[in-house]
Amino acid sequence: MASKIIPAFIGPLTPPALETWLGQCEDGFAIYAATKSATAVALDVATMIRLTGTQLQEPTTQVWWFSGRTEFLKLATWAEFDKRIRERFMPKGYKLIALRTFFLGAQGRLQFNEYAAALADARNGISATVVTNTTYKCQLLFHSHPLLLLRIMAIPDFDLDRITVDDLTSLMSMQWDSLIAENATRRNITSSASTPAVLSPGAYRSSSLPILDDAEKARLTAARGCWNCRKVPTDPGWVAHVSRLCPGDSSLGVRPGRDFIPTAPTIVKSEFAGAMILGDDPDDQPDYEVEEEFHPIYAAADYDTSDSD
Numbered sequence: 001m002a003s004k005i006i007p008a009f010i011g012p013l014t015p016p017a018l019e020t021w022l023g024q025c026e027d028g029f030a031i032y033a034a035t036k037s038a039t040a041v042a043l044d045v046a047t048m049i050r051l052t053g054t055q056l057q058e059p060t061t062q063v064w065w066f067s068g069r070t071e072f073l074k075l076a077t078w079a080e081f082d083k084r085i086r087e088r089f090m091p092k093g094y095k096l097i098a099l100r101t102f103f104l105g106a107q108g109r110l111q112f113n114e115y116a117a118a119l120a121d122a123r124n125g126i127s128a129t130v131v132t133n134t135t136y137k138c139q140l141l142f143h144s145h146p147l148l149l150l151r152i153m154a155i156p157d158f159d160l161d162r163i164t165v166d167d168l169t170s171l172m173s174m175q176w177d178s179l180i181a182e183n184a185t186r187r188n189i190t191s192s193a194s195t196p197a198v199l200s201p202g203a204y205r206s207s208s209l210p211i212l213d214d215a216e217k218a219r220l221t222a223a224r225g226c227w228n229c230r231k232v233p234t235d236p237g238w239v240a241h242v243s244r245l246c247p248g249d250s251s252l253g254v255r256p257g258r259d260f261i262p263t264a265p266t267i268v269k270s271e272f273a274g275a276m277i278l279g280d281d282p283d284d285q286p287d288y289e290v291e292e293e294f295h296p297i298y299a300a301a302d303y304d305t306s307d308s309d
Helices: 015-035 045-054 059-072 078-089 094-104 112-124 133-142 146-153 165-194 214-222
Strands: 270-276 295-300
Touching: 015 078, 015 094, 015 112, 045 059, 045 078, 059 078, 094 112, 112 133, 112 165, 133 146, 133 165, 146 165
Parallel strands: none
Antiparallel strands: 270 295
């Protein structure tokens, strides 16, 4: 049954939620007493307890109320009923637990709004004399994500003493959204920059090169040329390669070889990190004898190439 004086308690069954609701009950009774008409009846203790008990609509508290209702209605003051509720549903030391939750809380992997909401909820169960606005602002700021903290501290004329709790929360929320957007943009740019430029299939016209028969293969092999682009070392711009590593030639309609990798734009020092033996395909052009049987893989790092002797 709904009450016009106090709200219903539907949970969650936590100390902060109960603390808030019991405070609302006190406010409701005080407002009724101050605003009731001269002909309206005053609320006696039993009525106040009954109103409070019937608004305990969270299942566990509702069962507790109905099982002890007769006893509760005999209490001398409403404050005694308030005490019974606290003793039953608020564990001993809950204020210390609330303080621990508050002061050990940090944003970590949470979104900022989730972190701020959890911190505000933890504060609700603590006296305002213990956690002042200044203490709350310090906790909110210095336990936030390191990048967000740096962003706030870098704001010109930022004054933690002057800014209100609500304004600080709003400012940090906007700066967090900005960080998220910048990070997403940076990832897109980095991904685009690191992706080698690849010509679309339409960029290669049908090849007009001669059919690669055994005679053509023999000619190219004798000249140490490439079976794919049909070029030989005497051609302009020649770079030694075989068909699987061929860079191709779009002007001739020749696609790159199967294992061709565009040259990376960044030049770094390298050190030997391992080797990978490449599997043979019977249709691949054999490597020339001057090449190694396996190709070292290098990792970016500083490396001293001088002799160790």
